[in-house]
Amino acid sequence: xxxxxxxxxxxxxxxxxHVLILPTCVCGSESARIVASQVKGAVNIVFNTGCSDVxxxxxxxxxxxxxFACNPNVYGVVIIGLGCETVxxxxxxxxxxxxxxxxxxxxxxxxxxxxxxxxxxxxxxARELAAExxxxxxxxxxxxxxxLGIECGGSDATSGLASNPAVGELxxxxxxxxxxxxxxxxxxxxxxxxxxxxxxxxxxLHNQIxxxxxxxxxxxxxxxQDCRAGQPTPGNKAGGLSTLxxxxxxxxxxxxxxxxVEVLEQAARPTKRGAIVMDTAGFDISSVTSMVAGGxxxxxxxxxxxxxxxxxxxxxxxxxxxxxxxxxMDDNMDIDLSPIIxxxxxxxxxxxxxxxxxxxxxxxxxxxxxxxxxxxxxVDHVCRFV
Numbered sequence: 607x608x609x610x611x612x613x614x615x616x617x618x619x620x621x622x623x624h625v626l627i628l629p630t631c632v633c634g635s636e637s638a639r640i641v642a643s644q645v646k647g648a649v650n651i652v653f654n655t656g657c658s659d660v661x662x663x664x665x666x667x668x669x670x671x672x673x674f675a676c677n678p679n680v681y682g683v684v685i686i687g688l689g690c691e692t693v694x695x696x697x698x699x700x701x702x703x704x705x706x707x708x709x710x711x712x713x714x715x716x717x718x719x720x721x722x723x724x725x726x727x728x729x730x731x732a733r734e735l736a737a738e739x740x741x742x743x744x745x746x747x748x749x750x751x752x753x754l755g756i757e758c759g760g761s762d763a764t765s766g767l768a769s770n771p772a773v774g775e776l777x778x779x780x781x782x783x784x785x786x787x788x789x790x791x792x793x794x795x796x797x798x799x800x801x802x803x804x805x806x807x808x809x810x811l812h813n814q815i816x817x818x819x820x821x822x823x824x825x826x827x828x829x830x831q832d833c834r835a836g837q838p839t840p841g842n843k844a845g846g847l848s849t850l851x852x853x854x855x856x857x858x859x860x861x862x863x864x865x866x867v868e869v870l871e872q873a874a875r876p877t878k879r880g881a882i883v884m885d886t887a888g889f890d891i892s893s894v895t896s897m898v899a900g901g902x903x904x905x906x907x908x909x910x911x912x913x914x915x916x917x918x919x920x921x922x923x924x925x926x927x928x929x930x931x932x933x934x935m936d937d938n939m940d941i942d943l944s945p946i947i948x949x950x951x952x953x954x955x956x957x958x959x960x961x962x963x964x965x966x967x968x969x970x971x972x973x974x975x976x977x978x979x980x981x982x983x984x985v986d987h988v989c990r991f992v
Contacts, residue, residue, distance in 0.1 A: 607783050607961070609968035610744040611751065615707040618678035619751035621903050621968045623742060624649045624919060625735045626680045627728070628671060630687035630695050631656025637721055638686045641728045647736035648684075649918040651983050657691040663987040664692050668701070669873040670985050673899025675702050675710070676875075677919050681739040682709040684732045686724060689716030709735055750784035750879065752968060755902035755920070756860050757790065759890030762910025766856020768927030768946035768953060769908040775957025776906070776964070777862035777881065786879045788870075788897050789861035792818050793888030798854035805881070807865040814869040818885045860908055872986060873899035887986040891915060894922065895983050904967055906960075914938045915982045916975025923963065923973050940973050 611619035627638040627650040635652045642650035651674065655667055675683045683702065687695030695712035702710045711731045718724040756773060758765060777787040795802050799819040806812035867880040873896045876882050884900060886893040890913075894905055898920050905922045907915065912935040916922045926932050929944035941963060945951040967973070 607749040607965060608746050609749065609752070609965060610970070611747045611968065612678075612681070612742055613745050613747075614678050616676075616678075618901065619745075619747040619903070620678040620680070621752075621970075622679040622919075622921070623647070623681050623739050624679055625732050625739055626650070626675060626683045626919065627732060628675060628683050628685050628698075629653045629656070630671070630685060630693060630698050631691035633657070633688040633691065634686040634695075634715065637715060637724055637728070640725055641684065641686065641732055644725075644729045645732040645736050647739055648732050649981070651918055651981060653983065653985075655985055655987070656693070657688075659692060659987070666872065666987060667985055668693060668698075670895060670899045671698060672702060672705060673873050673875070673901070674919055675708070676706050677898060677901060678903050679919050680708065681742065682735040683711075684728050684735065685710065685712035686728055687712065687714045689714040709738070711735075748784060749780065749965075749968075750786075752780065752785040752904065752964070753876065753902045754780060754785065754787045754964070755790070755894065755897035755905035756787055756908075757890055757894050757897070757905055757922075758794075758857055758860060758908040759915065760909040760911035760913045761856065762928060764927040764944075764947055765908055765910040766859060769910070769925055769943045770856050770860035771953040772927070772943050772946060772956045772960065773860040773906055773908055773925065774862040775954050776960045777860070778864050779957065779961055780964070781862065781864045781881050784879070786876065786882060787862065788876070788882045788884055788900065788902055789858070790884040790886040790893040790897055791857065791888055791890065792883075792885045793822060794854050794857040795819055795883075796823065796854055798858050801855065802858045802861070802866075802883070805861075805863065805866045807867050807880075811866055811869055815866070815883065818869065870900065872896045875901050889984060889986070891982045892984040892986045895985060904964070906964075909939075912938060914975065914978075914980060916973065916978065916980030917983075918979075918981035921967055921973045921976050923967055924975070925960075938974055 629638040638650040642648040699712040803815040925941040927943040
């Protein structure tokens with residue numbers, strides 16, 4: 607199985623060829639949005655932090671920003687800063703130039719003399735990068751160059767019964783073909799972590815998975831909180847999920863059954879190929895953000911209740927096994943897996959069928975969220991000031 611992609615000097619293959627307009631902080635986000643709107647081939651993110659933060663949060667923000675810029679779907683980067691944020695545009699540019707050979711330029715709003723002057727210069731720079739990107743020829747790559755993020759959100763009873771098992775089958779097939787898959791949202795392993803840990807390739811990885819869940823519960827207890835107070839969510843309960851354990855057993859099924867070869871921290875880049883898990887927050891948008899920063903070049907997203915979510919840098923393919931959701935939200939859902947619920951097809955059959963959808967996605971077919979230009983970003987932080 608192969609696809610047509612874009613070769614990056616660092617070795618990864620992109621399935622998109624974006625020019626990324628990247629704000630260093632919340633104060634640069636609106637300018638970044640305007641610049642991207644003026645340049646065909648450019649995308650932007652809205653970043654809601656980057657200033658007045660504790661060190662650990664600053665480090666996480668930097669991991670996400672540099673991870674976005676280094677994602678293989680990005681050709682080049684235009685950074686827009688304000689000038690008084692924690693990590694300025696020059697510092698971020700220099701950091702990226704030490705991490706990647708991609709073209710990177712940057713501008714500071716205070717230095718350039720305001721928003722309009724900054725936008726004018728940034729648009730010119732972005733247009734030059736977009737013109738260069740348009741000249742890059744697609745090449746054939748083996749499916750082993752794919753790193754597929756696997757996420758769920760707005761789950762209901764059909765998620766654990768049908769869509770998650772089907773995506774789990776897809777994950778197994780991709781791993782068998784040499785590709786890599788990544789599952790996250792570790793709070794939704796709790797109650798089923800012993801089942802997930804059995805898939806670990808080594809005793810050390812087994813213990814890491816157990817420890818991730820133990821440490822998360824202890825962290826919340828230290829703050830006087832219980833993760834089961836917010837999980838399952840009200841929407842999950844309305845959709846038929848009764849407990850976190852029940853939700854977790856369905857959640858981990860979407861990761862397939864192949865041996866887990868690596869357990870990653872949030873937004874970290876994998877060092878191995880195969881089935882991977884990432885320790886992220888129990889919030890789907892934040893988890894997708896971390897997986898994209900970790901280098902995923904596509905994401906498949908299962909949902910029972912439905913969601914419009916998308917990401918500017920990678921395509922988010924949304925699937926549901928809830929027939930009503932697919933019908934009521936047909937402008938958001940990409941794949942209908944409800945034949946599994948009706949007994950017309952098995953989850954294994956539909957998992958195999960989705961291989962063709964993944965191939966088409968890698969070859970340029972846009973998801974519905976991509977067509978709309980949706981971009982949801984959320985950075986998980988250790989603490990906030992109030």
